[in-house]
Amino acid sequence: MVTQKIISVRDVEPEDLPIIHEIAEESFKDPYPLSLLKHIYETKPEGFMAAEIGGEIVGYLIGLVRWSDVGHILAIAVDELHREKGVGSALLINAIDRLKNNGANRIRLEVRVSNEIAQEFYGKIGFKPRKVVPAYYSDGEDAVSMEYKCK
Incomplete structure (x- = not known):
């Protein structure tokens, strides 16, 4: 029997930021400091998405609409143990939909x-x-x- 883990994508809550920072630190050479993540979250919380498997955050994405019609993905990262399992795709596809719904006609x-x-x-x-x-x-x-280019 093959078990399939369900990936859910949800809005980030303030208490999620430390785990998001941990994922960023393991993923990037120069991750955003936790203080900057908190600042971005405080000003644009709608731009943060978390991916979960079994209630555990395994990835995140920060994407904002800038210049009224351009979406911008600032960061996307997936926990090392959960890469190549569709987590990044789930985050990016959800972000594209969200950014389009918020007026983006292209995303960079x-x-x-x-x-x-x-x-x-x-x-x-x-x-x-x-x-x-x-x-x-x-x-x-x-x-x-x-x-x-959004369709």
Whole structure:
């Protein structure tokens, strides 16, 4: 018998921020500090989504509408033990729907040039490379700016 774990996506609550920060720290070279996550949450709580399996937060996404019609994915990360199980896809698809419903006609994100796995993941969802942004990250690495055109 095969058991399938159900992924649920929900709004983030303030008490979720420490676990979100832990996931960010294990996922990124230069994660947002907890103080910045709290600030973003306090100003735009609707931009935060958490993915759960069995009541445990296993991933998160921060996505906001900027410039009235452009969605921007600021961060997406999945706990190491739950990668390649559909968690990132569930978060991104939910975020696309939410951003579209909030007026976005296109959605952008940045990803490290060296992170080919993430670029491939975003490409499968429908994001296309736009341009390279030189020295985007604090360590000087370039970013690939990618865009999804909402239908």
